[in-house]
Amino acid sequence: MVPPVMTVNPIVPQVDPADHHLVEVREDGHEILRGQFLHAFRDTVRLPNARTATREYFVHPGAVMVIPLLTTPDGRTQLVMERQYRYPVGQVMLEFPAGKIDPGEDTWLCAQRELREETGYTATEWARAGVTHPVIAYSTESIEIWFARGLTAGARALDNEEFLDVITLTPADLMQRCMQGLVTDAKTLAGMLWLQNTQGPTATWPLVWQSVGVD
Amino acid sequence: MVPPVMTVNPIVPQVDPADHHLVEVREDGHEILRGQFLHAFRDTVRLPNARTATREYFVHPGAVMVIPLLTTPDGRTQLVMERQYRYPVGQVMLEFPAGKIDPGEDTWLCAQRELREETGYTATEWARAGVTHPVIAYSTESIEIWFARGLTAGARALDNEEFLDVITLTPADLMQRCMQGLVTDAKTLAGMLWLQNTQGPTATWPLVWQSVGVD
Numbered sequence: 001m002v003p004p005v006m007t008v009n010p011i012v013p014q015v016d017p018a019d020h021h022l023v024e025v026r027e028d029g030h031e032i033l034r035g036q037f038l039h040a041f042r043d044t045v046r047l048p049n050a051r052t053a054t055r056e057y058f059v060h061p062g063a064v065m066v067i068p069l070l071t072t073p074d075g076r077t078q079l080v081m082e083r084q085y086r087y088p089v090g091q092v093m094l095e096f097p098a099g100k101i102d103p104g105e106d107t108w109l110c111a112q113r114e115l116r117e118e119t120g121y122t123a124t125e126w127a128r129a130g131v132t133h134p135v136i137a138y139s140t141e142s143i144e145i146w147f148a149r150g151l152t153a154g155a156r157a158l159d160n161e162e163f164l165d166v167i168t169l170t171p172a173d174l175m176q177r178c179m180q181g182l183v184t185d186a187k188t189l190a191g192m193l194w195l196q197n198t199q200g201p202t203a204t205w206p207l208v209w210q211s212v213g214v215d
Numbered sequence: 216m217v218p219p220v221m222t223v224n225p226i227v228p229q230v231d232p233a234d235h236h237l238v239e240v241r242e243d244g245h246e247i248l249r250g251q252f253l254h255a256f257r258d259t260v261r262l263p264n265a266r267t268a269t270r271e272y273f274v275h276p277g278a279v280m281v282i283p284l285l286t287t288p289d290g291r292t293q294l295v296m297e298r299q300y301r302y303p304v305g306q307v308m309l310e311f312p313a314g315k316i317d318p319g320e321d322t323w324l325c326a327q328r329e330l331r332e333e334t335g336y337t338a339t340e341w342a343r344a345g346v347t348h349p350v351i352a353y354s355t356e357s358i359e360i361w362f363a364r365g366l367t368a369g370a371r372a373l374d375n376e377e378f379l380d381v382i383t384l385t386p387a388d389l390m391q392r393c394m395q396g397l398v399t400d401a402k403t404l405a406g407m408l409w410l411q412n413t414q415g416p417t418a419t420w421p422l423v424w425q426s427v428g429v430d
Contacts, residue, residue, distance in 0.1 A: 042250060161268045189401075
């Protein structure tokens with residue numbers, strides 16, 4: 001086991017002055033785990049009532065998720081999804097493609113890379129929908145949500161340790177599975193909220209599309 | 216720092232035989248962190264190609280989230296929400312009430328307890344919507360999503376270390392904030408998918424309501 005290192009974590013509070021009755025301020029802290037993947041800290045914070053408390057959390061590099069809109073030859077939309085065994089929950093999960101951001105990597109380029117590596121698809125148009133924080137109680141992780149369209153199939157480039165099936169589903173199929181409790185991944189459910197409100201007859205949320213490869 | 220303990224984690228795979236080309240099987244493992252809150256393991260798993268890999272993850276007791284539907288005197292619906300500073304993301308987050316399940320606690324009773332403690336509200340009718348897994352890559356956590364209605368205001372009973380504002384919003388207000396990127400908590404966005412499809416004019420997903428206190 002790697003010994004703890006006195007590393008300072010990078011949290012920078014973004015707080016409205018009107019919310020000072022809620023804010024916790026870091027007083028001290030140190031790394032409590034440097035695993036191969038997990039990296040955790042324990043900080044002492046000053047509470048709004050001036051007492052102190054302990055906060056333990058993982059530091060995560062951030063991730064992107066892609067909602068790939070595939071147009072079939074007859075003009076209908078299908079979603080490119082992954083089925084992947086997720087060890088911590090012991091289940092094969094139905095998910096939108098996603099992956100961690102490499103150090104210094106632009107999130108849009110990360111989205112393009114993850115879609116290509118995991119599903120083989122490339123996309124000509126992209127729209128950044130928003131952000132979700134999957135686990136605000138104990139991780140710094142944020143996930144940028146991107147839509148992709150103008151898809152072309154190609155070869156996958158999975159990591160040695162990655163095993164996943166790529167499938168396509170209609171939005172109606174996927175909504176049905178959400179209702180039935182067959183889709184439980186939080187980032188994917190957050191993506192479904194974006195899908196339902198940006199695509200199809202009930203859409204009212206705008207997306208701003210950007211083209212790639214038109215330098 | 217607490218030394219690592221050779222504790223076996225409780226993951227029980229739930230897998231369809233047709234998915235054996237995806238499944239990772241535990242070969243060995245041990246605890247790598249026993250913090251005050253965070254409890255992490257590192258397991259060696261056998262991959263579908265018979266190689267081995269390392270999986271690090273946090274063991275979580277599970278949680279519940281409540282979507283509280285408050286009927287105003289003029290018959291409209293409002294949502295009871297919380298604004299709470301979340302240290303790992305450095306922001307005040309707008310969330311549905313939620314909390315961890317106590318050891319052995321029934322999830323419905325947990326939902327009732329968390330709603331009462333954090334917001335002061337009690338509810339006469341409850342419906343279990345489904346489950347979400349917030350962080351399938353590195354935590355066992357699952358969150359049961361419950362709807363509550365027939366609300367009565369009362370006194371809160373916050374922990375010493377808990378500071379949060381309780382506010383009410385219309386569903387339309389909250390949807391607007393989701394569109395604007397002002398709601399990013401994944402469990403809350405998953406709850407919004409359930410809200411949008413079970414309440415109001417566009418609802419098509421069924422809920423089964425149960426009454427409390429009618430022994």
